[in-house]
Amino acid sequence: MAVAPQRVGDDEVRLRGYFVYYEPLRPAPVLARHARRLRYEAGMAERGDEQRAEPLYREAIERFVDAFLVDRAGHSACFSDAHALGRHVAAHYGCPMKDEGDGYWTTGCGVLALHRRLGASWSGPTLSRCSVCGAGDFECDHVPGQWYDEVHCHRIVYEAAIREISLVPFPDDPRTYRMEVARTPREIRAARGRPLRRGEVPMCTHCTEGCDGADRGPREEDVDQSLWPSPKLGRDSRS
């Protein structure tokens, strides 16, 4: 589920991202295996049809990113793998940014999520039914996550009242670290040293020029979340 972008002034920050994913979160080893498989398939495809290889490479990047976000310490190599693939993709296919139609440019690449310190979590009450017997909340003794005669128990939510979406250092779903920060025309101009030409599409150069994550691997603070500074709260946030 995505957060819709709003028109903002040139000096404000525009964020866009996901606060809930429909697909269940898989364990990090499964994600990493899937990523390596996709990378292999992309490599094989590249020998014959380069265009078929590109989406496979891009999907492999996203799965490496997921594996790292789910388990940073245990899958730190996925940080380097994602950047290395990103460098290869940028060099061979390019990583054009997306025109938002009002002068803003975004990139939805997961590699940037490897450096994010905030993800999105939502809050609010929900009503659900038991997947085993259909009873309402707390009306049966089935426990979510358990199996009963080969039937998995989980909550089937049929009503949710979303109160707010917060940016937090430990989001409920680590995939929500994927957040697009729109680049303003001023930022694009500053980064390139010149304004964009008519019809020119800016390219993301994070993996080729901006970050050496492919060679050095993650920094200590990328892996150890206890080193992250706590976000300022309440009055402190205004100082």
Next chain:
Amino acid sequence: MLLPDTLSPVDDQLVAGFRDRSQELRVRAKQQGLAVEVYLPQGARAGYYAEHAADWVLPLILGVPAATLADLLAGEIRLWISTWRDEGRSRTPMLRYREVVIDERTQTTKVREVEGPADEVADWIARRPALSPGGEPHEEEEWRWPHSE
């Protein structure tokens, strides 16, 4: 007794929102012969409440849990940690524990809250001083904050 985190309308119904581990704790306690109730204010129906602060937030517990319930809580947390590890996560999950203590004499309510690495919070819950019958601490007993060793 487990208390709801919120009481709010959802689609014209008043919903008492409990944390998502409440059902698990209620059922486990029942299986062990312990009476754990879910408190529903009049006219409300039970639901769940999601709000992410720590990895796991236990439901609000009324009173200080007796030793048997504390053991159950600690055991459940250790089980969740084990499942968390089985899912391939190396980081230690953060857990928030809260209990509500009502002082009948002064008509005041205190909410005590502990948040930290789940294994340390589980150890602290299990090691708390023995409680007087009824699950409430002796009057002279001080609230002891957990500390890392």
